[in-house]
Amino acid sequence: MGFGIFFMFIGTIGVLRFPDVYTRLHASSKCGTTGVISIFLGLMVFKGFSHISLQIAVIAFFIFLTNPVSSHAIGKSAHDSKVTMWVKRKMLK
Numbered sequence: 660m661g662f663g664i665f666f667m668f669i670g671t672i673g674v675l676r677f678p679d680v681y682t683r684l685h686a687s688s689k690c691g692t693t694g695v696i697s698i699f700l701g702l703m704v705f706k707g708f709s710h711i712s713l714q715i716a717v718i719a720f721f722i723f724l725t726n727p728v729s730s731h732a733i734g735k736s737a738h739d740s741k742v743t744m745w746v747k748r749k750m751l752k
Contacts, residue, residue, distance in 0.1 A: 660705075663697030666690045679745035680737050688730035695722050 670690025677683045699719040703712040 660698050660701030663694040663699075663701060665694075666697060667694035670694060680742055681734060681744055684730055684734050684737075688726060692723065692726045695719070695726075 667690060670686050673686025673690065674683045677686055696719050699715050699722075703715050706712045706715070
């Protein structure tokens, strides 16, 4: 569960620090999926083998499927709306 909390924390920092919607989306989708699945696996180990751990596994599976799809839909809608990507400007000497 600590591994999942670490990834969620890193994803939150990425969302706050990255400059545009595409990089923020990348940070939130990758770290969010990894963090939630890790936390759910920790809960399954904590609860042992029972019907509750089976329910947690089903929820983790749906999150594993739906989080990347929703992130892709958000990125595609941003691209279709012509949201520009961040470009690093060179400093003058």
